Structures are given as C-alpha cells and as structure tokens.
Amino acid sequence: MWSFFGLIKNVFTTLLSFTSLLFIVTYLYRSPIFYNTQDVIPMALSTSLGFLCVSGVLIVNDKKNYFMKTFTHLSPSTALIRFITPFTVFSIFITGLVQHYMFAVSSVNNSIFLSTTILILFAIICGFIAMLVTQKLMSFQDESNKYLHQYKSMVTLSSGMQALLNDKFEYLAVNQAYVEKLNLTIEEVVGKHLSDIFGKKYFESKIKNHCERCLAGEVIKLERWMKLTAEHQLFMEIELSPYYQNDGKIYGIMVNARDITQLKQYQDNLEKSKLVIENSRVIAFRWKPDCSVEHVSSNVDLLGIQANELLSGKIKYTDLVHPQDSARVMQEVRGFTEKGVKQFIHEYRIVSHSGKMCWVEDRTNIERDEEGNVVFYQGIVIDITEKKQVELKLKQSNTIIQNVINSTPDLIFAKNKEHQYILANNAFAQSLKQSPQSLIGKMDREFDYTDEQIGNFREQDEKVLNGRCVITPSRRPLDGNKVLETSKFPLRNEDGEIGGVIGIGHDVTEHIANLAKISKQQMELSQTLDAIFDAVITIDDSGLIQSCNRATELMFGYHVDDLIGKNVCLLMPDMLAENHDVSMNSFLLSSEIQLTGRGRELVGKHKDQKQFPLHLAIAELPKNQDERKRFVSVCHDLSKTKQHEKLLNRTQKMEALGQLTGGIAHDYNNMLGVIIGYSDILKAQLKDQPGLLNFVEQIHQAGDRGAQLTRKLLSFSRQTPNASQESDINRLIKNNKDVLRKTLLSIELRLNLDVTIQQVNIDRSSFEDALLNMAINAMHAMPFGGVLSLSTREVELSKEQAVNYNIEQGEYVQLSIEDNGEGMSKEIQDKIFEPFFSTKGEQGSGLGLAQVYGFIKSSMGAINVYSELGSGTRFSLYLPIPKVENKVENKVNNTEEQWRVFGSETILVVDDEPQLRALAQTILTTKGYRVLTASNGIEALAALEESPIDLMFSDIIMPKMNGYLLVEKAQKLYPELKIILASGFQGNLSDRNIMLDEDIIAKPYENNYLLRRIRACLDKQDIKTIKDSHQKNNLSTSKSSAMKSIVWTNDMSIDGGGELDEDHKLMFTLLNRCQESLEEQGNHQSTQAIITDLVQYIHEHFASEELLMNNINYPYTKNHCDVHRMIIEQLNQKSLVCSDKEVLKWLITDMSSWLVEHIMEMDKPLQKYILKHNKQVGSGLKENTEDEIHDE
Structure with missing residues (x-):
C-alpha cells in the first residue's frame, strides 16, 4: 500500500x-x-x-x-x-x-x-x-555498499553454508562451502534464481513458501532432506533470516545451513539398533559390581524373566545362573577383573523361575573410573541354546563323517597354511604306509617323494591357498602304476577365510583307460563320418543342429562352426522351411515321422542360395540325458545322379531305337554284303567287258548307298560300326558352307575357325548330317532372320569336367554352333535329344538332334547346350583328339599287288547267313587260304576242337550262341587263337568278358578290305606268343641248370625308385622266398602263407599300376590290363588245381621269367609317359576350358 x-x-x-x-x-x-x-x-x-x-x-x-x-x-x-x-x-x-x-x-x-x-x-x-x-x-x-560488501565477505569467508538472496530470490553472495554441496562454482550460482539451481518444480513446492514468509519478517528454522543435485540429497539444518539495510527495510534473505546428514543417520541407526536389539535374541544389560542390574533390554523376557524384576533389585543377575555354573562364572568374572582386561566372553546356563533352562554367551565390557576401580559391567547376553544343540549334533556328525572318510577308498587329507597335515583318512595314511595319527603335523618332505613331486605339491597348494581349485592327475611311486586324480580346494573357517587345503585323491586308472578307449572310438567315428561322401547331420527335437560331418560343409557350403546350434531350416528352401516346424511338432505329438526308416527326395539349399536335389533319410537316436529326442539325417547329393539319370534316360531311349533299327540294319547289311561282295567278284572277272562292268559298278554303288543308309539308322543309338577316320572338321565345315548358306536363306553365316586344331576320328558323313540338322534347327529358331556362328578351338577337359560329360579326360576339339534366336526353356532343353520330340508340330520329325546325339556318342564325344529365352542358343560339341601314338599313317593304294593278301593258313568262317558264309569262303579260297565254315557258335566250337585253326572270322548276331559268347569260350579254350569279328550291328561289347585285339569289321565290307585285315591279323605277332616262347626257353634253361634267384638291376627302373620300382623289388623278394621254401621243403602252412602273400601283392600291384596308367593317359592301357587279367586267371587256376609244390615251381619258373620280361617289354614304355606327366604337373601347363563348361 x-x-x-x-x-x-x-x-x-x-x-x-x-x-x-x-x-x-x-x-x-x-x-x-x-x-x-x-x-x-x-x-x-x-x-x-x-x-x-x-x-x-x-x-x-x-x-x-x-x-x-x-x-x-x-x-x-x-x-x-x-x-x-x-x-x-x-x-x-x-x-x-x-x-x-x-x-x-x-x-x-x-x-x-x-x-x-x-x-x-x-x-x-x-x-x-x-x-x-x-x-x-x-x-x-x-556507506551502503560498504555494508553490503562486508556482509558478502562475511558470507564468503564463513565456514558454514551461507548465502545472501535479494527480494527476488536471486543469489547476491554465497560461500565456498555452499557451492561445494551443490557441486557448482560461485560464478555459476551468483546472480541465479533459486529455481535455476533447484528446479522450478522443487522451488515452487518446497522452497518458495518459506522464502516468502522470511521476506515478511519471519525467521524460519527447519530440518529437512534437501535435494541438492539430481544424484543425491542431504539432511540439512536451515535458518532463513530477513536481510535489513540502514533504512530498516527488508532487502533480501540471509541463508545459514548446516549438513547434519551423518547426525541424522546416526540417530536413525541408533533407533534401528535399539529396535533390532529389542526384536532380536540379543539381550543388553548393565550391572554393578554388587550384581544389581542397572539396565536391561526389554527382550529379557526371552529368558523367562521380566525386566522390572531385575531393575527393581528383587532378583540379582547371579540368581539366574545355573547352580552348577554359578561358582565357575563368578570365579571367571573375578579373574578377568583382576587381570585388568576390558572385555571377556564366557558361556553358562541360566535357569528362570519357571524352570526354563537355556545356554547363553555372555560378552561383557568392564567400565572403570580414573582410578581403575570397576564402575559397572555392561554387555550383551545371547541365547545359544540352539547352537549348543547343533554343536552336540555336529560332534555326533563329525564322528559319523570320520568313520565315512575312513571307510572310503578315496585318499582324503587336509593341510594348514604351513603345509602340515591336519587330517588324513585311513586310505591316505596307508598309501604312505603311516597311521592317520602319525601324519598329523608332518609335511610332504618327510615322506618318500621326489624333489620334483614335492615342488609340484607345494605349487598346487599355493594356488589353492589363493582361492583356486586344482585338479591334477599324478602318479605316486608308492602306489605302483595307479593313476590318481587329486582334487584340491580351499579349506575355509567360519569367517570364510582360507585356512588350509583339502585334497581328495581318486584312483582313475580304469577311468582314464576307458576315456582313452572312448576317445579313440569317437575319433574313429569322426574319421569314419568325415570319410563318408554323404552329409550326416544330427538334430534335436527343436530342429537345432548338434553335429555334422565334413561332407556337410562341402555339400551346403557352410563351415561346421556356422551350423552348430542353428536350425536345420537353414539348409532348406523357404517353402520346405516353413513346413518344417509344423512337421516336427506333429511328429513329437504323434511319435511318427514320414522319413524315419526310409528315404525321400527333397531339395537342399546351398550357402550361395542355389538349390540342388538330395536324398534324405532320417533315423531316431536314443534320447539324451535331458530325455529329449534326437535324430540323425543322411543327405545324399543327387545333382550328378540326376544328371546321369537324364543321360542314361536319353541313352536308353537311343538304345531302344537302336535295338529297333539294329535288327533291321543287320538284315539289310547281310543282304548288302552279298550284293557288294559278289559285285566285287564280278568286277574282277569283267574287266574285259566294259558294258557289263558298268552294270556291276552300278550295283556296287547302290549297295554302298544302302550301307550308308543303314549306318545313319544305327547312328541314332551309337550302334554304328567303327567307320570313323581322321578328319579335319574345319575342312568339312568349309566344304559344306555353300550347302548351309543355301539352306539358311535369311540367316547370316559366320565362321570363326581355329586353323591350328588337330584332326579327329569321326564319321564324316554323320558329321555333315549333324551339322546340317543343327543348322536347320537354328533356322527354325530365327524365323525373322539372324546370325548363325560356327567356331572351333582346342580345349582340355579336367577329370571333374570329363566326369560330368561321361567322357574321358583329355584333349578335345570344341565345335560351337551359336544363334541369336528365340532360345529354349529348361524344360525343352531336357528333351531336345529325345527321338521324335519336336517343338515344330507336324513340320518336325524329332529325329534331327537325336541323330546329332547319336553321332556324338558314337564318336566318343559329348555335347552341351546353353540357352536362355530371348537370348539364343549355343551347342558345344566335344570331339576327342586321338593320342599321338594311335595315329598311324596308312598310305595304302587300292591295288591288290601292294598287299600280300595271299596265304595258306586255316580260317574258320562263322555266319548264320549262308550267302555271306559262302561269299567269305569264296573270297578267301581264291587267295589260297584253307577255309572251314560254321553256321553258329556251337558248330564253330566243334570245328575248333576237331582241327587246328589259325584265325576265326565270325559274325556277331547269330542264333543259339552270338559272336561275343563264342569269342569268350574260344579264348578260354584256345588262348592263341586269332579272332576277327564282323557285323552290321555290334550289340553291347562291354557286357562280355572278352579281349579283342582287332577292330570289328563293319558289314557290308569290301573283299579287298577283308583280305587285308585277315592278312594283317595273321602277320601280327601276339604278345602271348612271345611270352610263351620265352617261357619255354627259360623252362628248358632252368631244367638244365640249378634254379637261381632273380636279381633286380638298375636298368629295370621305371619311375626312378618310386612306387613301381619298390613294388617290383618286393615281388622279386617274394618270388625268391618261394624258391627258398621249395628248396627247404617247408611245412604246408608256411608255404601256403608265402603263396597267399605273393598272390595278394600281385593283385595290389596290378591295381596300382592300372591306376597309374589311367592317370598318365597311357594309350595301351587296355592291352596292358588284359595281360594282367590273364596272369590273375592263371594264378587262380593254378591255386585251384595244383598242389603247393607245383604252384611254387610254376611261380619260380614261369612267373619269374614272365615278370622280368613284363617289366622290360611292357612296363618299360611307361617311363616316358610318367616323365611327361610329371613335367606337365610341375610346370602347370594346362589349358583353360571353354566358358560354358566353367559355368556348368
């Protein structure tokens, strides 16, 4: 106002x-x-x-x-x-x-x-x-400023918490003690409003009212908790006083505060302690030297006594002590008092008026005056009745425990910090040949331990005394060879402090042996699983992977560590993964699983998200310790199987077509053979009659065209007889360039031919047909025009690539035929080589690409297709390049005079077709040969038995017994017999256990060609004949002189002291042992063991040598392997029909001489191929294969 x-x-x-x-x-x-x-x-x-x-x-x-x-x-x-x-x-x-x-x-x-x-x-x-x-x-x-400055100085220099506020509640001055409590500086506080320091909300609710009352002239004193910072609060004693100036008006507030948090906490703790004592079993007391009680806590009623009875003097404290303990207690109190101790503890019994007896622990402090006289005794009494009962039971338990540890076979001991034994059971004492009592107080060095053992024991004990547990297997010399696993752990007292070491020694000799056995078994199991090519995965009932083998990594692309603990859905496509949990839950409820005990084809997912077919089989394992079900699944990658199935499917279809056309071709070839054969005879006899000769030549040409037609029919299913010849496919492509361009009217033809490629063995006519068929297919794929590119180059296929195409590893000529037409889907690509499959409806026959496929297979090659819809198609044909050693230059003139086609040997002609049989007989008889005939295999075997035959010329497709079966039986009976087969339809040679040194003659054949082949076969010196002659010479030599041991020489080396040489040396040693056994006339068992070892090693050596020949691409592997099989058959035959002594003689004579000759004549040529192969491997000279094979 x-x-x-x-x-x-x-x-x-x-x-x-x-x-x-x-x-x-x-x-x-x-x-x-x-x-x-x-x-x-x-x-x-x-x-x-x-x-x-x-x-x-x-x-x-x-x-x-x-x-x-x-x-x-x-x-x-x-x-x-x-x-x-x-x-x-x-x-x-x-x-x-x-x-x-x-x-x-x-x-x-x-x-x-x-x-x-x-x-x-x-x-x-x-x-x-x-x-x-x-x-x-x-x-x-x-004067006014001086007065204000003096007050500010007084505030600043004050040791208490002081501050000066103006009438707007803003700080004018504060001291250091004040801002330290706020965790601020003076500069950060002066000039700030109280709400800036304590927060607006806190100021409005807790501070503002008191400040306004102070500005009205009231002095405010209060004690309260103050929230000084966000982290903590203090209990403060605060005084707010008005600040007056000379004019007597209030210009602000003087704040004087004091931190009494500790005092508050002390008071609170005191109250809590009092409550704790009052509510606990601890009784506080204070009594005078005359035993009158001056103070006792109210909970003394726990002892059955009321507090007022003691405080009034009605009952003295000594009246409560049990009569049997009273004299002892008073004597102890006097003793402690006379000794001048400040505190003592003793235990005794108290009996109340009601007769209740309890044990107490008395902890008394003696208070004395300045002269040392006792003023009073004060302390606490604790009811320890339960403790005494526990101690009694504990004592009884200790007795039981001591009996238990003495009866256990384990070695139990304890040491103190000084490494002295304080406990030992009977087993431990007996191991040291001591009694348990005699061990107490002794140390390890007092027994028969080595210094190293004592040092190890001391090091282990120190670790235990530092709070660690030690488990150490060790051997004790006093226990023989027993292995003890000693466990040491800290020995703690009632306060938890480590006071020593407890040790338990357990005999783990058998356990360690079992662990080693289990470890070995697990290792063997792990190695076995890792050696399996199929993925083996174990999962729990949640689908989590527990373990997997090495094949799982290779199949799915994940590391084992990345799979353990992950859900097996990781290896499934999303569609299968979504249903997996449902299937698993269904199984756990019904205890049935669809795949248990049998397999199923599913789809797997690689780490790179690619999917592949697999065969999954699941079996349930025994439950684990948690009673959870477990399963093991075996996954077999079907990628190559599916690929081979497609290939087999296609091949079987072609073979089915081949069987159909083969029967027709066989009859046609027989008829054509008669036509061509007799036309050749007529041509020779009608040289002087040109008119008739022209007619015969027309007949001969018609027969040739018919023969070409049958070859094309058989080419569909790889049944074509071997009519291939070395050809330059670049030249063949160029020769057909005009035909292709006339066929491809609106298509641009581009050639990219590598002039450096080598020649290949192919049927030129079939190749030209295949080329035209593929060009026509490309034209249909480009109805509105386009580009057709033909390119050639040489490539080298690796072993893995060759396996994918089901062909041999080596060098190939690649012919790529690429168009930029419409392309094909994956479904169509899988069917294009099937006979009669066509995408052109009635316009297509479906035999064009089937002919291409048949041509490729008959040429021992492969074909690959890569196509994308809208991007075109690329066919890649792989034609094998013949080995250099197989290339023989046959510069032969057709004139009969340049060949010695005459002979006088005996030849057996076997054919079910009478006309062909008569034709062959006529051709051979005119050249001086003695000819016998047979209409089937049975008659041929009878003819072979009746008279000696130099060469058998037989058809393949015959009734009763075909040519393959005839050869198989004839070779067993007459190994030296030379054999030539002829047929227009060969059938399957691989199903027969026969060895043919001569290629099959394709029907129909020309007369001169037949004569040249027969003469060449008769003139060839068979390797078996050479061997037999050497054997006869060696046998006569061995009979005329004493048997000598065979000796290895350096000129016999094949691979420079490698595996082959070592095998040969060992075989020499085994053969010499046979000679020693024969001379010493050893017992049957030792002789049989020597023969068994030698036969087994010969098998292993042949297998190793054949594997080597395949690896180095040895061109004569087939002939070499046939010789091996012949020797094995002789070994088996001798072992069955001959005595041990006869077998030994045969091994010493025939086998020894054969081995030397075999090494020098057949194994020695391997040397240059081994060196060549090692050089190629060392220099890494390998060509890159084409792009599409890499993509595949």
Whole structure:
C-alpha cells in the first residue's frame, strides 16, 4: 500500500516539475531580459510559482529522505543531474522574479546589471548547494555498499553454508562451502534464481513458501532432506533470516545451513539398533559390581524373566545362573577383573523361575573410573541354546563323517597354511604306509617323494591357498602304476577365510583307460563320418543342429562352426522351411515321422542360395540325458545322379531305337554284303567287258548307298560300326558352307575357325548330317532372320569336367554352333535329344538332334547346350583328339599287288547267313587260304576242337550262341587263337568278358578290305606268343641248370625308385622266398602263407599300376590290363588245381621269367609317359576350358 502511494507521489511531483518548466520558458520568451521591454508579470508566473511550491512542500515533508532513497542505488553523476534540474528551474524562476521587480523600481540599465549580478550569485549558491548534496549522496551510497560488501565477505569467508538472496530470490553472495554441496562454482550460482539451481518444480513446492514468509519478517528454522543435485540429497539444518539495510527495510534473505546428514543417520541407526536389539535374541544389560542390574533390554523376557524384576533389585543377575555354573562364572568374572582386561566372553546356563533352562554367551565390557576401580559391567547376553544343540549334533556328525572318510577308498587329507597335515583318512595314511595319527603335523618332505613331486605339491597348494581349485592327475611311486586324480580346494573357517587345503585323491586308472578307449572310438567315428561322401547331420527335437560331418560343409557350403546350434531350416528352401516346424511338432505329438526308416527326395539349399536335389533319410537316436529326442539325417547329393539319370534316360531311349533299327540294319547289311561282295567278284572277272562292268559298278554303288543308309539308322543309338577316320572338321565345315548358306536363306553365316586344331576320328558323313540338322534347327529358331556362328578351338577337359560329360579326360576339339534366336526353356532343353520330340508340330520329325546325339556318342564325344529365352542358343560339341601314338599313317593304294593278301593258313568262317558264309569262303579260297565254315557258335566250337585253326572270322548276331559268347569260350579254350569279328550291328561289347585285339569289321565290307585285315591279323605277332616262347626257353634253361634267384638291376627302373620300382623289388623278394621254401621243403602252412602273400601283392600291384596308367593317359592301357587279367586267371587256376609244390615251381619258373620280361617289354614304355606327366604337373601347363563348361 505504502509503495503504491510513494509511486503516485513521485509521478505527481515529476509532472509538477515539468509543468513549472513549461510556464517558466513561456515567461522568459516574454521577459525584458531578451527584448528590453517592460511587461506585466504574466499569469504563467503565478501558476508556475504555485506548482513549484507544491512540489517543494512534498519534497520537504518526505520524512524518509526521498532524495537519499531515490539516489542510493544510482551513480553520483546520475544523482547530481536529478538533483540540479529542479534547482536550476527554481533559480531561473527567482531570477526572473527579481528582474521584474527591478524593472519596476529602477531604470533599465541598472536593472540589467543588477539582474545579471543576482543571477550569477544565485547560480554560485545553487552550485555550492549541489556539491554539498552530491557529496552527501556519494557518502551515503559508499556507506551502503560498504555494508553490503562486508556482509558478502562475511558470507564468503564463513565456514558454514551461507548465502545472501535479494527480494527476488536471486543469489547476491554465497560461500565456498555452499557451492561445494551443490557441486557448482560461485560464478555459476551468483546472480541465479533459486529455481535455476533447484528446479522450478522443487522451488515452487518446497522452497518458495518459506522464502516468502522470511521476506515478511519471519525467521524460519527447519530440518529437512534437501535435494541438492539430481544424484543425491542431504539432511540439512536451515535458518532463513530477513536481510535489513540502514533504512530498516527488508532487502533480501540471509541463508545459514548446516549438513547434519551423518547426525541424522546416526540417530536413525541408533533407533534401528535399539529396535533390532529389542526384536532380536540379543539381550543388553548393565550391572554393578554388587550384581544389581542397572539396565536391561526389554527382550529379557526371552529368558523367562521380566525386566522390572531385575531393575527393581528383587532378583540379582547371579540368581539366574545355573547352580552348577554359578561358582565357575563368578570365579571367571573375578579373574578377568583382576587381570585388568576390558572385555571377556564366557558361556553358562541360566535357569528362570519357571524352570526354563537355556545356554547363553555372555560378552561383557568392564567400565572403570580414573582410578581403575570397576564402575559397572555392561554387555550383551545371547541365547545359544540352539547352537549348543547343533554343536552336540555336529560332534555326533563329525564322528559319523570320520568313520565315512575312513571307510572310503578315496585318499582324503587336509593341510594348514604351513603345509602340515591336519587330517588324513585311513586310505591316505596307508598309501604312505603311516597311521592317520602319525601324519598329523608332518609335511610332504618327510615322506618318500621326489624333489620334483614335492615342488609340484607345494605349487598346487599355493594356488589353492589363493582361492583356486586344482585338479591334477599324478602318479605316486608308492602306489605302483595307479593313476590318481587329486582334487584340491580351499579349506575355509567360519569367517570364510582360507585356512588350509583339502585334497581328495581318486584312483582313475580304469577311468582314464576307458576315456582313452572312448576317445579313440569317437575319433574313429569322426574319421569314419568325415570319410563318408554323404552329409550326416544330427538334430534335436527343436530342429537345432548338434553335429555334422565334413561332407556337410562341402555339400551346403557352410563351415561346421556356422551350423552348430542353428536350425536345420537353414539348409532348406523357404517353402520346405516353413513346413518344417509344423512337421516336427506333429511328429513329437504323434511319435511318427514320414522319413524315419526310409528315404525321400527333397531339395537342399546351398550357402550361395542355389538349390540342388538330395536324398534324405532320417533315423531316431536314443534320447539324451535331458530325455529329449534326437535324430540323425543322411543327405545324399543327387545333382550328378540326376544328371546321369537324364543321360542314361536319353541313352536308353537311343538304345531302344537302336535295338529297333539294329535288327533291321543287320538284315539289310547281310543282304548288302552279298550284293557288294559278289559285285566285287564280278568286277574282277569283267574287266574285259566294259558294258557289263558298268552294270556291276552300278550295283556296287547302290549297295554302298544302302550301307550308308543303314549306318545313319544305327547312328541314332551309337550302334554304328567303327567307320570313323581322321578328319579335319574345319575342312568339312568349309566344304559344306555353300550347302548351309543355301539352306539358311535369311540367316547370316559366320565362321570363326581355329586353323591350328588337330584332326579327329569321326564319321564324316554323320558329321555333315549333324551339322546340317543343327543348322536347320537354328533356322527354325530365327524365323525373322539372324546370325548363325560356327567356331572351333582346342580345349582340355579336367577329370571333374570329363566326369560330368561321361567322357574321358583329355584333349578335345570344341565345335560351337551359336544363334541369336528365340532360345529354349529348361524344360525343352531336357528333351531336345529325345527321338521324335519336336517343338515344330507336324513340320518336325524329332529325329534331327537325336541323330546329332547319336553321332556324338558314337564318336566318343559329348555335347552341351546353353540357352536362355530371348537370348539364343549355343551347342558345344566335344570331339576327342586321338593320342599321338594311335595315329598311324596308312598310305595304302587300292591295288591288290601292294598287299600280300595271299596265304595258306586255316580260317574258320562263322555266319548264320549262308550267302555271306559262302561269299567269305569264296573270297578267301581264291587267295589260297584253307577255309572251314560254321553256321553258329556251337558248330564253330566243334570245328575248333576237331582241327587246328589259325584265325576265326565270325559274325556277331547269330542264333543259339552270338559272336561275343563264342569269342569268350574260344579264348578260354584256345588262348592263341586269332579272332576277327564282323557285323552290321555290334550289340553291347562291354557286357562280355572278352579281349579283342582287332577292330570289328563293319558289314557290308569290301573283299579287298577283308583280305587285308585277315592278312594283317595273321602277320601280327601276339604278345602271348612271345611270352610263351620265352617261357619255354627259360623252362628248358632252368631244367638244365640249378634254379637261381632273380636279381633286380638298375636298368629295370621305371619311375626312378618310386612306387613301381619298390613294388617290383618286393615281388622279386617274394618270388625268391618261394624258391627258398621249395628248396627247404617247408611245412604246408608256411608255404601256403608265402603263396597267399605273393598272390595278394600281385593283385595290389596290378591295381596300382592300372591306376597309374589311367592317370598318365597311357594309350595301351587296355592291352596292358588284359595281360594282367590273364596272369590273375592263371594264378587262380593254378591255386585251384595244383598242389603247393607245383604252384611254387610254376611261380619260380614261369612267373619269374614272365615278370622280368613284363617289366622290360611292357612296363618299360611307361617311363616316358610318367616323365611327361610329371613335367606337365610341375610346370602347370594346362589349358583353360571353354566358358560354358566353367559355368556348368
């Protein structure tokens, strides 16, 4: 109210001052001071005078020193301006008044001088007064600031928590102790509002009310928890006092605070302790030397006694002690007192009036005066009745435990920190040949341990004393070979402190042996599983993978560590993975699983997200320790199987077609053979009759065309007889270029032929047909025109690539036929080689690509297709390059005179077709041969038995016994017999256990060709004949002289001391052992063992040698392997029909000489191929295969 009134007063005074100034200026404008005229005092003068008087009255009547209050908080210059302004106005007014008066009483000149003089004097007086007032103002402000500075200094230097706030609750000053509690600095606090420090919400709710009461003049004292920072709060004693200045008004708040958190916590703890004692079984007491009780806690009723009975003196404490313990207790108290101890503990029994007896533990402190006299005893009494009962039971238990540890076969002992034995059971003592009592206090060095053992024991004990547990298998010399697993762990006291070592030794000799056996079995199992090509995975009933073998990594692309613990769905496509959990839950509920006990074809997913077919079989394993079901699944990758199935499917279809066409071709070839054969005879006899000769030649040409037709029919299923010849496919392509361009009317033909490629063995006619068929297919794929590219190059297929194409590893000529037509889907690609499959409807026969496939297979090659819809198609044909050693230059003129086709040997002709049989007989008889005939195999065997035969020329397809079966039986009976087969349809040679040194002659054949082949076969010296002659020579030599041991020489080396040489040396040794056994006439068992070892090693050596020949691409592997099989058959035959002695003689004579010759004549040629192969491997000279094979 008063502040509002003061504000109105100040505003009013200021308005009066400005109004007076306005009227005075108006007056001066009309004053004679400037105009030198005499005017009457205007009305404004009196009005101004009235306002100034009112203002002066207000100023003078301000009992509270209006000027001092106004200027105290201002600078001296500002106060001076405020003070001089009204006095200047007032002086101008007085000067004007005097001037006017002087105008009235004197002349103008005198008035001007006088008024000027008065004005100067009055100005000096006003200035003097202003200086005095300014000095007074400055003095007053200095005194006020000094007072405030002194208080701030007092606050800052105070050791308590002090602060000074203004009336707006802003900090004017704080000391260091205050800001430290706030975790701030003085600069961060001064000038800040309380809400800035404690938060607006906390200030409004907890602080503001007390501060407002303090500004009203109230001194506030309080104790409360204060939240000084966000992390913690303190319990503070706070005093808020009003801050007065000289004028007696409240300008702020003085804060004085003290941290009494510890005191508060002490009080709280004291109360809690009191409550704890009152509510616990611990009884506090205080009694005088005369045994009267001065204080006892209220829970003494636990002992069956009331507190007031003790405090009143009705009962003394000694009255409670059990009679049997009373004398002892008092004697102990006197003893402790006389010794001068401050505290003692003893146990005794207390009996209440009701007869309740309990054991107590008395912990008493003795309080003495300055002279050492006992003032009182105080302490606590704890009921330990239960403890005593437990100790009794514990004692009984210890007895039982001691009996138990003494009866156990394990070695049990304990040591203290000084490594002395403090416990030992009977088993441990007996191991050291001591008694348990004699071990107590002794150390390890007192027994028959080595220094190394003692050091190890000490090191283990130190680890245990540091809180670690040690398990160590060790051998004790006193126990023989037994292995003890000693477990040592800390021995702790009741406080948990380590006071020694406890050790338990267990005989683990049998356990370790079992572990080693299990470990070996697990290793063998792991190695077995890793050796399996199928993925073996174990999972639990949640589908989580528990283990897997090495094949799993290779099949799915994940590392074992990446699979363990993962769900097996990781290896499945998304569609199968979604149903897996449902299937698993269904099985767990029904205990049935679809795949258990049998397999199923599914799809697997590789790490690179590629899917592949697999065969999955699942079996349930026994439950584990957690009684959870487990399963083992075996996954077999069907990728190659599916690929081979497609290939087999296609082959079987072609073979089915071949069987159909083969029967037809056989009959046709027989008829064509008669036509061509007899036309050849007529041509020879009609040389002098050109007219008739021309007719015969036409007949011969018609027969040739018919033969070509049958070959094309058989080419569908790889049944074509071997009519291939070395050809340059570049030349064949160029020769057919015009035909292709005429066929491909709107197609651009591009050739990219590698001129460096080698020749290949193919049927040229079939190749040209295949080329035309593929060009026609490309044309149909590009109905609106396009580009057909033909390119050739040489490639080398690796073993893995060759296996994928079901062909042999080696060098091939690749013919690529590529178009940019419509392309094919995957489904169509799988069927394009099937006979009669066509995408052109009635316009296509479906035999074009089937012919191509038949041609490729008959050429021992492969074909690959790559196509994408809208991007075109690329066919890649792989034709094998013949080995260099197989290339024989046959520069043969057709003139009969250049060949020695005559002979006198006996030849058996076997054919079910009478005309062909008669034709062959006529051809051979005219050349001097003696010819016998047979219509089937049975008749042929009879003819072979009746008379010696030099060569048998037989058909293949015959009734009763075909040519293959005839050869098989004839070779067994007559190994030296030379055999040539002829047929227009060969059938399957691989199903027969026969060896053919001569290629099959394709029907129909020309007469001269038949004569040349027979003469060449008869002139060839068979390797078996060479062997037999050497055997006969060696046999005669061995009979004429004593048997000698065979010796290995350096010129027999094949691979420079490698595996082959070592095998040969070992075979020499075994053969010499046979000779020694025969000379010593050893017993049957030893002789049989020698023969068995030799036969077994011969089998192993032949298998190793054949594998080597395949690896080095040895061209004569087949013939070499046939010789091996012949020797094995002789070995088996001798073992069955001959005695041990006869077998030994045969091994020493025939086998020894054969082995030497075999090494020098047949194994020796392997040397250069081995060197060549090693050189290629060493230099890494291998060509890259084509792109599409790499993609495959």
